[in-house]
Amino acid sequence: MKRKHKLSIVVPVFGEIPLHPTIAFEELKLREGPLWAQFFKYGLCGVLSTTVMVMVLLLFQFYMPEFMSDDLPIEQRQWNLRIALFSAFVPANLFAYFTNRWLVFTSGKYGFWSEIGIFTLISIISFSGGEIGKVWMVNAGFANWAAAGAFAVSSALVNFVARKFLVFAR
Structure with a gap:
């Protein structure tokens, strides 16, 4: 592969990543720039939306500590965490x-309502997968925070690929 930049690294799948801050920043400013830049910005959006989700969960913890207690029976913990995560899902999504x-991403072949509907459907599918994993983790004895963290990571991985190639595809 012929490099465009003197100072860069080549990473499989992502391609050439410039190491000069000015060039990297220029590529990050592009809406649909190189895949590495898209993935970086997607990750940033994911961290921020996860922060929104965590903030809602913290509100549950702060205002209803008994609802989120690790001392509750497993079935009740699972149910309460499901309610809290679904409540956090809406603003985070x-x-x-x-x-x-x-x-x-640039809007693709769908109109606004179809696009947000497909985006949300993909989120619901990954949410459901995360829900299954979360239940398993709680049953295995993991704390609520660990189960919620695994839920967030698994959702992020599924969503990037689906959103890039389905929601915002042209």
Whole structure:
């Protein structure tokens, strides 16, 4: 592969990543720049939307500590965590959609309502997969925070690929 930049690294799948800050920043400013830049910005949007989700969970913990207690029976913990995560899912998903549309992807072949509907459907599918994993983790004795963290990571991995190639495909 012929390099465009003097100072760069080549990473499989992501391609050439410039190491000069000015060039890297220029590529990050592009809406649909190189894949490495898209993935970096997608990750940033994911961290921010996860922060929204965690903030909602912290509100549950702060205002209803007995609801989120690790001392509850397993079935009750699972049910309460399901309610808290679904409550956190709604604002986090909306935040993710709008930040991804603003910073990462260009609208594709769908109109706004179809696009947000498909985006949300993909989120629900990954949410459901995370829910299954979360239940397994709670049953295995992991703390709520560990189960919620694994839930967030698994959702992020599924969502990037689906959103890039399904929601915002042209």
